[in-house]
Amino acid sequence: xxxxxxxxxxxxxxxxxxxxxxxxxxxxxxxxxxxxxxxxxxxxxxxxxxxxxxxxxxxxxxxxxxxxxxxxxx
Numbered sequence: 001x002x003x004x005x006x007x008x009x010x011x012x013x014x015x016x017x018x019x020x021x022x023x024x025x026x027x028x029x030x031x032x033x034x035x036x037x038x039x040x041x042x043x044x045x046x047x048x049x050x051x052x053x054x055x056x057x058x059x060x061x062x063x064x065x066x067x068x069x070x071x072x073x074x
Contacts, residue, residue, distance in 0.1 A: 001003045001047075013039050024063045044070055 001009075003022050009068045011020055016031035037057060044052045048070050060066050
């Protein structure tokens with residue numbers, strides 16, 4: 001998945017109108033909340049190339065961190 005495809009997925013997942021870039025800080029995004037976190041984990045279990053632990057998502061600081069988690073090789 002390209003960075004832009006991932007950003008588009010995150011915009012849809014968070015149902016946000018905020019401007020999001022690959023370097024957006026998660027704590028600064030109003031729509032990155034517990035529901036977005038759960039939906040992201042569900043999406044990862046379907047689409048990720050390797051298993052992602054919930055703690056890894058909690059530790060992510062930026063959209064890029066989530067992108068890297070989703071795209072790392074098993």
